[in-house]
Structure formats: structure tokens, C-alpha cells
Amino acid sequence: MSVFDLLQRPAGKATIAHRIEAVLREDILHGTLAPGSRLNLDSLRTQMDVGLSPLREAVTRLVAEGLIEVAAQKGYTVAPISLANLNEVSALRVELEPYALRKSIENGGLDWEADVMGALHRLNKTDRIPGDPGSLSEWESANNAFHLTLIKRCDMPLLLKIHHSLVSMNDRYRHIYLKAVRIQREVIEEHTAIAEAAVARQADRAASLLTGHIERSTNNLRHLIAAALPKDAS
Known part of the structure; x- marks a missing residue:
């Protein structure tokens, strides 16, 4: 557009x-x-x-x-990009996002549960086709909506604002370096497991799964970026 x-x-x-x-x-x-x-x-x-x-x-x-x-x-x-910046963004998400999810599990009701499963369904029905900018953007939008829905009932506006900023910075790395990567089955399985644990009110499991998901995604992205960035940009 x-x-x-x-x-x-x-x-x-x-x-x-x-x-x-x-x-x-x-x-x-x-x-x-x-x-x-x-x-x-x-x-x-x-x-x-x-x-x-x-x-x-x-x-x-x-x-x-x-x-x-x-x-x-x-x-x-x-803003420049670097592995150091990516690592910092990931570290902050690992601290804040699972915490926000725990709060959402405490505060959220049936409407929140329905929203989580609805966001999961939309995400799992959205394909990410390498080389198709439209489908890439659509999938990233659905992915971000899913993550936000998980934590939105933390009812902490400042935390959500910080999270939005972190997601925006993380998205830049994803958009630039994941153009040729199709969605893998393990990503769908991870999202499903997180959502199911969240609506089952299994806070420890849901937070642990979310932490592992963020760390694994960042690690995969880190390998792609390390191969592409100049030595002095790490």
C-alpha cells in the first residue's frame, strides 16, 4: 500500500x-x-x-x-540492526511476556479464552509463502495478534506499550531475514501448546512454553542474521 x-x-x-x-x-x-x-x-x-x-x-x-x-x-x-540488539530485545521479551501471560491467566475470563483460541485458529489457518510479501505480512499480523491476545488481560498498559515496541523491533529482523522461510510444523505445535495451556489455566506450563518458543525463534533468527551481518555488526 x-x-x-x-x-x-x-x-x-x-x-x-x-x-x-x-x-x-x-x-x-x-x-x-x-x-x-x-x-x-x-x-x-x-x-x-x-x-x-x-x-x-x-x-x-x-x-x-x-x-x-x-x-x-x-x-x-x-535504527541500525545487530545481534546485540536482537539479543537484548529477546531477553526483554523473555522476562516480560511470560509474566504478562501469567497475569492474563489470572485476570482473563471466558471471553479471553475464546479470544485466545480464535487468534490461534486464525494464525494456524494463515500460510506464510516464501516470496509472497502479502502472505508474509498477513502471517506476521496474525502471529502478533496471537501473542498480544495471550497477554492483553494482564491489564497493565505500560507493559503492553513496552511489549508493542519490542515486537516492532523484533519484527524488523523477521521481515528482513525470514522472507524465504516457510512456516514449520513445530511453530504451529508450539503456538497450539501455549494456547491450550493458557486456557487450561496451567500458568507455569504456559509461561515455560512461551519462554521456550521465544528463545527458539530468536535462536533460529540469530543464525540467519549472523551469516548475513558484517563481522563488526555483531
């Missing part, structure tokens, strides 16, 4: 700044805006045919999300 398509949507649906933010996020997550590249706001403003004020607002939000960095005298740059 182009920025033109987004900007032509009815004004009530979202502000122009939110639409610009969505386009920039998509370009960053998929590597169209390369990690470490400088962002010239005047050039972006001309390219997108938007005002400087909503563009700055969109960029500021992405700075808060960790996808763009800003430094005095240097302006804005797309």
Missing part, C-alpha cells in the same frame, strides 16, 4: 500523521528504508506530498518505538 492510498482514506479513519507513521513503519520493518540510513525530512515531505508538521509527529512516534533514532547535529536515522 502506498502513502498516496493511505492519505486518500477518509479523514475520520486516522490522522495524516498516523497514516504517514504506518507507511514509514512498513518501509522500516521490511528494509525498504535500510537500517542505519539517514532520513531527510524535507525529501520525505516532498516524496509523500505531506506537511512537515504531521511528518515530524509520525517520526517522533517511531523514535519512541525504537525504529528511528535521533541525535544532535545528525538528525534522524533508521
Whole structure:
């Protein structure tokens, strides 16, 4: 979807700044805006045919999300990628996400259970086809929705905000390096086991399975990235 398509949507649906933010996020997550590249706001403003004020607002939000960095005298740059950053993102998810899941199991009712199993069904019915950007995005969206549904009843807005930022940073590695990887059966089995343990109120098992899932996924991604990154980027 182009920025033109987004900007032509009815004004009530979202502000122009939110639409610009969505386009920039998509370009960053998929590597169209390369990690470490400088962002010239005047050039972006001309390219997108938007005002400087909503563009700055969109960029500021992405700075808060960790996808763009800003430094005095240097302006804005797309956040670089590295194994160290991936490891930090994974370590934080391993600490926060299972904790949030435990809280969701405590707080969630039947509606939450139904939402979890519904998100699992959607995810397991969504294929990820190598070389098909549409299917890749659809699967990643379903995957993120599943993980969020698991923890949403932690009822801790700050934790959920931090989690959203971590997922966005993790997604960039996934979008760039998993383009040629099809979903494996073990991923479906892991998601199913986590969901079933969660709705069965088996908090220890669910948290342990989620931890192992995050660690295994990161380890697989780490091997792909290590082979592609320059030596000094690790």
C-alpha cells in the first residue's frame, strides 16, 4: 500500500500523521528504508506530498518505538540492526511476556479464552509463502495478534506499550531475514501448546512454553542474521 492510498482514506479513519507513521513503519520493518540510513525530512515531505508538521509527529512516534533514532547535529536515522540488539530485545521479551501471560491467566475470563483460541485458529489457518510479501505480512499480523491476545488481560498498559515496541523491533529482523522461510510444523505445535495451556489455566506450563518458543525463534533468527551481518555488526 502506498502513502498516496493511505492519505486518500477518509479523514475520520486516522490522522495524516498516523497514516504517514504506518507507511514509514512498513518501509522500516521490511528494509525498504535500510537500517542505519539517514532520513531527510524535507525529501520525505516532498516524496509523500505531506506537511512537515504531521511528518515530524509520525517520526517522533517511531523514535519512541525504537525504529528511528535521533541525535544532535545528525538528525534522524533508521535504527541500525545487530545481534546485540536482537539479543537484548529477546531477553526483554523473555522476562516480560511470560509474566504478562501469567497475569492474563489470572485476570482473563471466558471471553479471553475464546479470544485466545480464535487468534490461534486464525494464525494456524494463515500460510506464510516464501516470496509472497502479502502472505508474509498477513502471517506476521496474525502471529502478533496471537501473542498480544495471550497477554492483553494482564491489564497493565505500560507493559503492553513496552511489549508493542519490542515486537516492532523484533519484527524488523523477521521481515528482513525470514522472507524465504516457510512456516514449520513445530511453530504451529508450539503456538497450539501455549494456547491450550493458557486456557487450561496451567500458568507455569504456559509461561515455560512461551519462554521456550521465544528463545527458539530468536535462536533460529540469530543464525540467519549472523551469516548475513558484517563481522563488526555483531
